[in-house]
Amino acid sequence: MTTPAAELIGVSQRFGSFTAVDAIDLQIPRGRLTTLLGPSGCGKTTTLRMLAGYSAPTSGRILIEGDDATRTPPEKRNLGMVFQSYALFPHLTVADNVAYGPKMRRVPAPERRLRANEALELVGLAHLADRKPKQLSGGQQQRVALARAIAIRPRLLLLDEPLSNLDARLRVQMRAEIRRIQSETGLTIVLVTHDQDEALEMSDEMVLMRSGKIVQSGAPRDVFPAPADRFVAEFLGYENFLALGDGRQAAVRPEHLRVVPLDTPADGAVALDAVVRDVAYRGVDLLVTLDATDATGAAVRLLADHRADTATGPTPSAGDRVRILAPEARLALLDPTPIPATPTEGIS
Amino acid sequence: MSQVLSQAGKRSLRLRHPVAGTLAVAGYVVMIVPILFVVATSFTAGSTLRFPPDGFSLRWFAEAAAYTPFVEALVSSLQLAVLATGLALLLGVPVTLAIHRGRIPGKELLEGLFLSPLVVPELVVGLALYQQLMIGLGLNNFSTLLLGHTALLLPYAVRVTGASLALADPALEEAARGLGASPLRAFVTVTLPMLRPGLISAGLLGFVTSFNNVPLSLLLQTRDFRTLPVTMLDYVQQSYDPMVAAASTIVLAATVVVAVVAERTVGFAKIFGGINR
Ligand SMILES: Nc1ncnc2c1ncn2[C@@H]1O[C@H](COP(=O)(O)OP(=O)(O)OP(=O)(O)O)[C@@H](O)[C@H]1O
Ligand SMILES: [Mg+2]
Numbered sequence: 001m002t003t004p005a006a007e008l009i010g011v012s013q014r015f016g017s018f019t020a021v022d023a024i025d026l027q028i029p030r031g032r033l034t035t036l037l038g039p040s041g042c043g044k045t046t047t048l049r050m051l052a053g054y055s056a057p058t059s060g061r062i063l064i065e066g067d068d069a070t071r072t073p074p075e076k077r078n079l080g081m082v083f084q085s086y087a088l089f090p091h092l093t094v095a096d097n098v099a100y101g102p103k104m105r106r107v108p109a110p111e112r113r114l115r116a117n118e119a120l121e122l123v124g125l126a127h128l129a130d131r132k133p134k135q136l137s138g139g140q141q142q143r144v145a146l147a148r149a150i151a152i153r154p155r156l157l158l159l160d161e162p163l164s165n166l167d168a169r170l171r172v173q174m175r176a177e178i179r180r181i182q183s184e185t186g187l188t189i190v191l192v193t194h195d196q197d198e199a200l201e202m203s204d205e206m207v208l209m210r211s212g213k214i215v216q217s218g219a220p221r222d223v224f225p226a227p228a229d230r231f232v233a234e235f236l237g238y239e240n241f242l243a244l245g246d247g248r249q250a251a252v253r254p255e256h257l258r259v260v261p262l263d264t265p266a267d268g269a270v271a272l273d274a275v276v277r278d279v280a281y282r283g284v285d286l287l288v289t290l291d292a293t294d295a296t297g298a299a300v301r302l303l304a305d306h307r308a309d310t311a312t313g314p315t316p317s318a319g320d321r322v323r324i325l326a327p328e329a330r331l332a333l334l335d336p337t338p339i340p341a342t343p344t345e346g347i348s
Numbered sequence: 349m350s351q352v353l354s355q356a357g358k359r360s361l362r363l364r365h366p367v368a369g370t371l372a373v374a375g376y377v378v379m380i381v382p383i384l385f386v387v388a389t390s391f392t393a394g395s396t397l398r399f400p401p402d403g404f405s406l407r408w409f410a411e412a413a414a415y416t417p418f419v420e421a422l423v424s425s426l427q428l429a430v431l432a433t434g435l436a437l438l439l440g441v442p443v444t445l446a447i448h449r450g451r452i453p454g455k456e457l458l459e460g461l462f463l464s465p466l467v468v469p470e471l472v473v474g475l476a477l478y479q480q481l482m483i484g485l486g487l488n489n490f491s492t493l494l495l496g497h498t499a500l501l502l503p504y505a506v507r508v509t510g511a512s513l514a515l516a517d518p519a520l521e522e523a524a525r526g527l528g529a530s531p532l533r534a535f536v537t538v539t540l541p542m543l544r545p546g547l548i549s550a551g552l553l554g555f556v557t558s559f560n561n562v563p564l565s566l567l568l569q570t571r572d573f574r575t576l577p578v579t580m581l582d583y584v585q586q587s588y589d590p591m592v593a594a595a596s597t598i599v600l601a602a603t604v605v606v607a608v609v610a611e612r613t614v615g616f617a618k619i620f621g622g623i624n625r
Contacts, residue, residue, distance in 0.1 A: 052526060053525075053526075054522055054525075054526075073525070074522070074525040074526045075525050075526070075527075075528050075529055075530055075534075077526075078528070079526065080526070081522075081523065081526040083519045083522070083523060085517055085519050087517055087519035087520050087522070087523040088523075089520060089523075089524075089538055089541075090542075091541045091542070100524070100527050100529075100537075101527035101528055104524075104527055104528035104529045104533065105528050148523075148527070149526075149527075152527055152528060
């Protein structure tokens with residue numbers, strides 16, 4: 001096995017008595033796109049900044065391509081960082097921004113221009129080389145920041161919420177764009193996001209964080225259908241949580257619950273009787289809110305997507321008594337360890 | 349920002365309240381009219397300060413330019429102003445960086461300390477410097493004066509450069525580091541260019557403040573080192589001819605030029621925003 005592009009070993013970051021990152025172990029595989037995913041304040045940026053060298057871990061070690069870089073200053077790490085604010089140099093042109101890294105590495109001027117142009121071509125902005133950052137749109141600035149980081153031929157590309165300042169359409173376009181750049185350059189990328197769709201769509205490897213700890217990691221195809229616990233499930237958009245009666249807990253997504261007439265046979269699915277509370281029209285489907293009783297006799301609130309075009313039976317309306325079917329194959333079984341109702345944010 | 353708002357506020361105040369408006373106009377008149385009198389009399393062809401002037405000539409300008417004490421004092425004043433401004437910037441920029449970017453305890457105290465000369469009357473500072481440095485330590489007159497002026501300008505340097513530093517994204521310097529710049533190179537290639545408007549306005553403001561200062565210079569003067577304003581003050585006490593008016597007009601014109609340059613490069617709103625922040 002090749003050495004990972006980067007490795008964090010027992011890395012912690014404490015601010016006073018507050019532990020922002022709590023003894024995490026993490027390997028960043030080469031040539032892949034790894035996302036750090038988690039809610040606001042879970043320590044994603046702090047982790048990325050330690051990797052980039054902007055803050056030293058309180059404890060633990062950081063290896064980059066197998067070498068200890070725990071105390072190496074950022075200018076010696078050769079990592080390309082794209083900041084959430086982009087941090088383009090306002091007094092320099094686009095071309096000079098991109099050529100800044102090669103210049104600091106004493107690359108001769110003609111070669112520098114070549115490299116800057118190459119990086120700008122990669123992001124499709126070579127024609128704007130002479131503009132100042134202020135004369136660019138947000139999406140263009142974002143690409144320049146990307147080109148600037150790529151121009152140093154970094155060992156890793158670190159992106160902190162690179163898409164969060166873009167509008168919804170552009171954000172979806174840029175996901176594909178970053179993937180394209182990654183496959184063209186073969187770069188190792190670490191991307192921080194709090195958007196699960198972004199992580200699912202873009203990652204080779206996704207790392208879920210909560211209160212400074214890693215709660216689950218793996219390929220999206222492995223993580224998505226099998227969230228480890230209720231926190232991960234909620235974060236990935238599982239809205240329904242059922243006790244199965246045999247001590248097991250399961251999560252189901254709204255699109256996998258079927259709302260059917262009371263007398264419909266269960267056919268091996270988990271079946272619950274429920275009362276429709278509310279029906280909200282959402283264009284492609286109806287969002288149905290239901291009150292049900294699970295196998296342990298506890299009251300549960302359920303959400304189901306009801307697509308009129310594929311569903312059988314009548315359209316539900318408020319007050320209806322209905323049956324809910326959850327196919328066994330769609331149940332994600334959860335680790336039963338209880339999650340504290342209010343996260344304590346790792347105060348030690 | 350708040351400066352701009354308060355200016356807009358004043359403007360509408362003047363429009364809406366005839367009394368406030370009249371007072372404001374009266375204030376400008378009281379300030380500007382005597383200056384206009386001085387300027388007008390400096391062009392007189394006669395030999396007394398009188399209004400209206402007797403005819404028109406530039407002879408008093410020629411006399412002022414040829415009067416050795418004025419010329420020497422001008423050179424002294426320029427030397428002092430340039431050196432004091434340079435020193436204030438040299439000391440002020442690191443202080444600004446420490447206040448805005450440093451991780452030091454007691455930042456507010458430090459900021460307060462460096463702004464105190466704005467508050468403490470210059471005469472008090474002058475007297476203290478006179479006693480401590482000139483008498484106590486036996487420092488020569490020019491050094492004492494230079495220290496006094498530097499202290500006088502330091503708050504301007506800290507505030508004005510601080511205002512432009514506050515506008516710069518701290519991530520810029522980090523980005524430069526990540527791209528391979530040492531801390532020093534990151535400072536020189538990224539932070540310093542961000543500071544440039546602040547440095548220019550602090551420099552101009554400092555220069556004008558030092559050049560026109562009377563209280564400190566008066567208290568710390570000696571026979572062999574006098575600034576231009578102090579020399580002119582002495583001159584007025586002995587004779588009363590239009591030459592001093594001509595000298596004043598020249599100084600006034602130079603100050604206006606500096607102010608216009610400052611306005612063109614950075615703008616007053618920014619300069620004074622920096623001081624009042
Ligand atoms: N310099 C600091 N001093 C004190 N606390 C800090 C500092 N930096 C971060 N924290 C705290 O550490 C925790 C993790 O912060 P971090 O910025 O890593 O979160 P994040 O996962 O990036 O969140 P977001 O999605 O909001 O950007 C937060 O609770 C934050 O308040
Ligand atoms: Mg963050």
